[in-house]
Each structure stands twice: as C-alpha cells, then as structure tokens.
Amino acid sequence: MRLKPVARKSLSDAVFEQLSQEIVHGRMRPGTPLPSERALCDVLRVNRGAVREALKRLSQAGLIAIQHGGGTRVLDFKQTASLDLLNRLLFHHDGTVDLRVARSVMEMRAAMAPDIARLAALRRSPGQVLQLDEVVAAMAAQEHDLLALQVLALQFWDLLTVCSENIAYQLAFNGLRHSYEGMREALVEVMGEELRDLAAYRRIAEAVRRRDGEGAGQSAQALMQHGSRGILQLLAALETSTDQQEEGEEDEDDDDPRT
Amino acid sequence: MRLKPVARKSLSDAVFEQLSQEIVHGRMRPGTPLPSERALCDVLRVNRGAVREALKRLSQAGLIAIQHGGGTRVLDFKQTASLDLLNRLLFHHDGTVDLRVARSVMEMRAAMAPDIARLAALRRSPGQVLQLDEVVAAMAAQEHDLLALQVLALQFWDLLTVCSENIAYQLAFNGLRHSYEGMREALVEVMGEELRDLAAYRRIAEAVRRRDGEGAGQSAQALMQHGSRGILQLLAALETSTDQQEEGEEDEDDDDPRT
DNA sequence: TTGTTAAACTGGTATGACCAGTTGACCATC
DNA sequence: GATGGTCAACTGGTCATACCAGTTTAACAA
CATH class of the missing domain: 1.10.10.10 (Winged helix-like DNA-binding domain superfamily/Winged helix DNA-binding domain)
Incomplete structure (x- = not known):
C-alpha cells in the first residue's frame, strides 16, 4: 500500500x-x-x-x-x-515534459558538475570523505534498484556541493533538484545508464579523497555525458517525429542556420 | 547631478x-x-x-x-x-560584501560562461551575430569608462545566454546579474582588468560568428580568469588580515565523527 | 504653454469576525 | 496499557468593509 x-x-x-x-x-x-x-x-x-x-x-x-x-x-x-521558475516551465499544460527545458537543465548540470567536483576535492573535510564513501557503498548495495540509485545519486551530488563550500552551487542545486525530481520518472531510461556507472561515482569519490581537483572534474564530466547524450537523442528523435504533426508551433525565428 | x-x-x-x-x-x-x-x-x-x-x-x-x-x-x-537568495546573502548586516559569497558567484560564473559561449556559437542566429558586433563596437568606443563597460559587458553576456537557447542559463543569469550588480561598485578594481580585455570579448564574438563552439568556450574561460584571480587575491588578503581580529568565528566542526 | 486642481482610478493598510486544521489534555472504552 | 473519542485552545485561512495613499486623466485656470 x-x-x-x-x-x-x-x-x-x-x-x-x-x-x-x-x-x-x-x-x-x-x-x-x-x-x-x-x-x-x-x-x-x-x-x-x-x-x-x-x-x-x-x-x-x-x-x-x-x-x-x-x-x-x-x-x-x-x-x-530566476531559476525557481524552471519547475513551472518544465511541464506543458498537459503534464508532459518540455524536452527543450529538460535539455537546458541537463546542459547546465553538465557544466556545473565538474567544477563542483573539482572544488569539492580541494576543500572537502576528512569527515566528508567518509560520508561520500558511505553513499557510494549504499549505491553498490542497491545496484539494481534504479529508483533507490536515483535518490542516492542526488545525495551524492548534494554532498559534493556542500564539500565545494560554494553557496551559489548549493542554492542552484536546490533549484535544479526540484526540476530534476519532477522529470525523474519520465527520464529513468535516459538516466539509467548514468546511474549504473558506479565506477564513475567511485572515481570521483577517490579523486576527492586524494584532493585531486582536476581528476574529480574530469571524472564528473565523463559521468555527465551519459545523461547528456541520452537527452539529446531523445530530443532529436522527438523533433523529427513531431515536425510533421505540428510545424511552426514555436516562434522559430529563422533557424536554418545549421547548413 | x-x-x-x-x-x-x-x-x-x-x-x-x-x-x-x-x-x-x-x-x-x-x-x-x-x-x-x-x-x-x-x-x-x-x-x-x-x-x-x-x-x-x-x-x-x-x-x-x-x-x-x-x-x-x-x-x-x-x-x-534557491539562487534568489544570493542577493541577500551577499551582504552582511553592515552593508559590506561577504567575500565568501562573492567568490561563490565568481566561481559559478566561471563554470557557466564557457558553456554558454560554446552553446551560443552552435545555436546563434545570423541576426544575433550582428547584435554581438554592436555591443563589442560600443565597448571599443567607451574603452575608458569602466562603468559603461560594465553595463555593456552584462549586455554582452545577456546576449550570449539568449543565443545559447538555454532557458536554465538565462534564468540563472538573471539571478546572478542581480547579485553582480549589487557588488559591482565594490568590485570595480577586481573586474577592471577583465573589462578592459576587449580583445577577449572580440575573440568570443568571432568564435560565435564562425560557429566555433570550442573556441568560444576557451576564449570565455580565459576571460573569466581575470575576475576569478582578482577575487581570490582579495579574499586571501582579507582572510590573513582578519584572522587575528576574529579567529574561529566560523563553526569549524572538524567532522571526523566516524572514527 | 504651463501649472493647478479635482475626480476616478490604482494599490496599501487596518479591523474584526468567522472558518478550518492541529495539538494536547482528558476520558471512556476495550 | 493501548486505543480511540471528545473538547478546548491554540494555529493558519478566508472574508467583508472600511479608509489611506499614490497615479493617471482631463478639465481648467494662469
């Protein structure tokens, strides 16, 4: 029940x-x-x-x-x-996810995550390393429960933003998390690959432990590519499939520039 | 008057x-x-x-x-x-800028700007290239008026975020701009070097014109380093100078509770 | 043209009443 | 002893009716 x-x-x-x-x-x-x-x-x-x-x-x-x-x-x-509005923009009237907005969220996430990881590696405290280990261990334990993995991944990133000692990242993350949780269920298949890449999370945690800012950033960047690639494919597929149904719905100011 | x-x-x-x-x-x-x-x-x-x-x-x-x-x-x-709160966090009760928060803003800016420039280069419309040119030309004309340059620089980045077609970046930029304008006057000397680097702005605009995403991103990253370096120096100087006045003001919970 | 005035808007503040949900203490029941 | 009901005293939510304060417009005077 x-x-x-x-x-x-x-x-x-x-x-x-x-x-x-x-x-x-x-x-x-x-x-x-x-x-x-x-x-x-x-x-x-x-x-x-x-x-x-x-x-x-x-x-x-x-x-x-x-x-x-x-x-x-x-x-x-x-x-x-400001960013609060993302939650509202993310959904059409009918409740479906606006993939353009979703792509925006994923792009911003991909840009911020490496820097968050980098700063976290430089500024983390000893205790925070242990907390990260706990989360990674929990992820390993629930390797096959995607929903649980998603919660743990959010917790992982929450911890990293705290480690980064950057209040702007923390606040931005709060806002993004709300949007993220909104489309979570809609995008499980997109994020599945990323969530299962436990090795990547482990690499980030390891880099943070050795205070290797660059390493942490690179590992984070690599991890983000799963989700980014997924959403781009989804978007491309959906755009070609809906072009014939409803053309010119959005005010497309001459976007043929990609010749 | x-x-x-x-x-x-x-x-x-x-x-x-x-x-x-x-x-x-x-x-x-x-x-x-x-x-x-x-x-x-x-x-x-x-x-x-x-x-x-x-x-x-x-x-x-x-x-x-x-x-x-x-x-x-x-x-x-x-x-x-969420990010709206930055404006309020940026200032102490006495009206002075909280440099820790200011550093956060600069770091986030430095992480986002390259990706904004990159996406702008990939997605800009022909008309937007002309608008960018106008702003850069205006900057060249007012090369010695720091205040005018600051306004134009904000306009430059505003344009780029629009070009990027990323609503998350646009909204985040709105929030950051408010914070930014708050500490603008306090940080003119920090930003002066960056604002005068007209060549860098020109490089970004050029890269956007040739749809060179990587080039735009790299140029933006280089440009951001001026401000980042400035704020870091300021912060380091201030921290060593105030350490004797108020030591242990921050709650340094040496968290190694899990031994 | 310029400046004044008055009316008809607008949003801002105040008051007092009542509705609705929560809490906790008390009490009957099982 | 645990469960569930009752009631009083909170809490926030809604309402109607004033009146204050700032803006806009237009008529009107200098």
Missing part, C-alpha cells in the same frame, strides 16, 4: 498557480496590464487578501511588476525571473 | 526583509518555531495582512514552512532556498 500525503492548496496558492501559468505559457504577453486587484476578486471569486498574497508572490518571482496606484503589468519572465 | 528613483517599501516588504535577515544571518536556527501571525502583528505593529503577505513570500523563498493550524517553523535555507 503506497500512500502519500494528500495535496492541500490554499486559495492564494491556486490564484498564484493560475496566473503564473497564464503568464509563463504566453497567454499574457509582457507589458500586458493585469486586471486590478478588485477585478481579479470578482473574476476568481475570492477575497482581496488571497489575490494580494498571490500577486506579491508573482512579483517576487519576477513575473509581474506592481506599482502603488499605477496598476500591475506582466514582465518578460525570461529577463526577470 | 546623479539622481535615482527613491526607494519605496511597503509594510509587507519591510516584514519580509526583517524576518529573512533574521533567518539568513542565523539568529533563527532551522526548526525554530516562528511566533504566530497574531503575535507577529503585536510585535511588528502591523496588521495581519501585511504579516501574511510576508510569510507567504518567505515560504516561497524556502526560508520557512507554513502548516495550516500547526504553526510555522524556520527551514534550513541552504537546503531549501
């Missing part, structure tokens, strides 16, 4: 959700003025407090700009939002 | 500011229960709506967890917050 906590959403959460979807999926172009708070209350049938809480959050997320007395307008989230 | 828009803060902004500072700067440890909303109203002398708006934002930022009926408690922001 697999039970999980029931989802509970407050009104302001629902309002936030609804408005952010409208903005992110392009139904409200940047510059568009939002209805006034009182008008939103009428439309959404909620009290003004709920609307204001949602608007404040949208403002913090960089999706809208609120001006006392002067109305509220939609911003261009690509220029003002 | 240099005038700028006057800062205007709403009550909920002030409450958010105050509570987030308390949490981020460690006066409220993770797990600590927050006073109830009504109690906060009494202490802060504001109405409950203002408090609730602030709490909702803190929750979204990953600093607290709110539970209907069950109270509100402080989270460990290093595990739950």
Whole structure:
C-alpha cells in the first residue's frame, strides 16, 4: 500500500498557480496590464487578501511588476525571473515534459558538475570523505534498484556541493533538484545508464579523497555525458517525429542556420 | 547631478526583509518555531495582512514552512532556498560584501560562461551575430569608462545566454546579474582588468560568428580568469588580515565523527 | 504653454469576525 | 496499557468593509 500525503492548496496558492501559468505559457504577453486587484476578486471569486498574497508572490518571482496606484503589468519572465521558475516551465499544460527545458537543465548540470567536483576535492573535510564513501557503498548495495540509485545519486551530488563550500552551487542545486525530481520518472531510461556507472561515482569519490581537483572534474564530466547524450537523442528523435504533426508551433525565428 | 528613483517599501516588504535577515544571518536556527501571525502583528505593529503577505513570500523563498493550524517553523535555507537568495546573502548586516559569497558567484560564473559561449556559437542566429558586433563596437568606443563597460559587458553576456537557447542559463543569469550588480561598485578594481580585455570579448564574438563552439568556450574561460584571480587575491588578503581580529568565528566542526 | 486642481482610478493598510486544521489534555472504552 | 473519542485552545485561512495613499486623466485656470 503506497500512500502519500494528500495535496492541500490554499486559495492564494491556486490564484498564484493560475496566473503564473497564464503568464509563463504566453497567454499574457509582457507589458500586458493585469486586471486590478478588485477585478481579479470578482473574476476568481475570492477575497482581496488571497489575490494580494498571490500577486506579491508573482512579483517576487519576477513575473509581474506592481506599482502603488499605477496598476500591475506582466514582465518578460525570461529577463526577470530566476531559476525557481524552471519547475513551472518544465511541464506543458498537459503534464508532459518540455524536452527543450529538460535539455537546458541537463546542459547546465553538465557544466556545473565538474567544477563542483573539482572544488569539492580541494576543500572537502576528512569527515566528508567518509560520508561520500558511505553513499557510494549504499549505491553498490542497491545496484539494481534504479529508483533507490536515483535518490542516492542526488545525495551524492548534494554532498559534493556542500564539500565545494560554494553557496551559489548549493542554492542552484536546490533549484535544479526540484526540476530534476519532477522529470525523474519520465527520464529513468535516459538516466539509467548514468546511474549504473558506479565506477564513475567511485572515481570521483577517490579523486576527492586524494584532493585531486582536476581528476574529480574530469571524472564528473565523463559521468555527465551519459545523461547528456541520452537527452539529446531523445530530443532529436522527438523533433523529427513531431515536425510533421505540428510545424511552426514555436516562434522559430529563422533557424536554418545549421547548413 | 546623479539622481535615482527613491526607494519605496511597503509594510509587507519591510516584514519580509526583517524576518529573512533574521533567518539568513542565523539568529533563527532551522526548526525554530516562528511566533504566530497574531503575535507577529503585536510585535511588528502591523496588521495581519501585511504579516501574511510576508510569510507567504518567505515560504516561497524556502526560508520557512507554513502548516495550516500547526504553526510555522524556520527551514534550513541552504537546503531549501534557491539562487534568489544570493542577493541577500551577499551582504552582511553592515552593508559590506561577504567575500565568501562573492567568490561563490565568481566561481559559478566561471563554470557557466564557457558553456554558454560554446552553446551560443552552435545555436546563434545570423541576426544575433550582428547584435554581438554592436555591443563589442560600443565597448571599443567607451574603452575608458569602466562603468559603461560594465553595463555593456552584462549586455554582452545577456546576449550570449539568449543565443545559447538555454532557458536554465538565462534564468540563472538573471539571478546572478542581480547579485553582480549589487557588488559591482565594490568590485570595480577586481573586474577592471577583465573589462578592459576587449580583445577577449572580440575573440568570443568571432568564435560565435564562425560557429566555433570550442573556441568560444576557451576564449570565455580565459576571460573569466581575470575576475576569478582578482577575487581570490582579495579574499586571501582579507582572510590573513582578519584572522587575528576574529579567529574561529566560523563553526569549524572538524567532522571526523566516524572514527 | 504651463501649472493647478479635482475626480476616478490604482494599490496599501487596518479591523474584526468567522472558518478550518492541529495539538494536547482528558476520558471512556476495550 | 493501548486505543480511540471528545473538547478546548491554540494555529493558519478566508472574508467583508472600511479608509489611506499614490497615479493617471482631463478639465481648467494662469
């Protein structure tokens, strides 16, 4: 019996959700003025407090700009939002994963991971080496349970970012992890190869132990290539298969440049 | 006469500011229960709506967890917050820059920039090449105005991230830019050398024009080293100079508990 | 043209009430 | 002793109604 906590959403959460979807999926172009708070209350049938809480959050997320007395307008989230928004961008309305966004996540991951490993090797404490060993040992023990491996791999990288003593990496990792967990189930086959490459994880841990920054970075880079290759293939396959179904769905500003 | 828009803060902004500072700067440890909303109203002398708006934002930022009926408690922001928080972490209470955080930003920047340049070279459109040329030309024209160069450099990187067609990089760049602009004035001497290396920017733009991903990446990596070297020197100088003033300020938990 | 004024917006703050979920102490039951 | 029910006292969530404060517009005066 697999039970999980029931989802509970407050009104302001629902309002936030609804408005952010409208903005992110392009139904409200940047510059568009939002209805006034009182008008939103009428439309959404909620009290003004709920609307204001949602608007404040949208403002913090960089999706809208609120001006006392002067109305509220939609911003261009690509220029003002930050990494938090990835979770929302990762899924279409129908719940399927946006592979373009997924590719972005994988590319960023591939760029950061080697540097995280490098810094971790240079700055790790003795105790952290032991913790890494424990995680790698646990991975070896659960070699055939992909789901468990995925959790352990996340733990592995979490540890490395802590070792790196780089707060920017830690925070970025938190954000990426949320996105990552969202598409985890959808991409098990893509990540399977990477997760099973226990030797690579071991090489990283070993390099960290000997304070070999370059070695750790190279091993991490090699490990990342599994997932990167997988997502690229998936993307290529999907693009050729959907080109005939829906052509020109995205505003493709003349991208034939790859001749 | 240099005038700028006057800062205007709403009550909920002030409450958010105050509570987030308390949490981020460690006066409220993770797990600590927050006073109830009504109690906060009494202490802060504001109405409950203002408090609730602030709490909702803190929750979204990953600093607290709110539970209907069950109270509100402080989270460990290093595990739950995302990149937005960098702006707040970058400064101590007294307004001086936290160089450890600044170093983190520079390291992340150095890891991402080469990959951004690489992808930009592979995916840029013809029009974007022209835009890059314009920015580089503008930089050449303002070669002696460091402040103008800084703005143009940001514009240069903004363009590259757009060229890279990687939404994760774009969003991360937005967040980093905020942090970056915060310490801009404090770090002009650190960045001066990098900003004046016009030849490097030109090399990147050229590589992007010829779709030379590797070349663009290498040029970007070389460019980043200016700033990285600068911040490292600054940090080393400052650490040796303050070691006698305040020793052991950081909680160095020599973690070898698993012996 | 310029500056003033007033009305009609907008968002911001305040209050008091009530709804809804959680907690813990108490107590009956088994 | 463990289980489950009840109730009171919390907690956060929702609501309606004021009124304050800043912006925009247009009419109007100098």
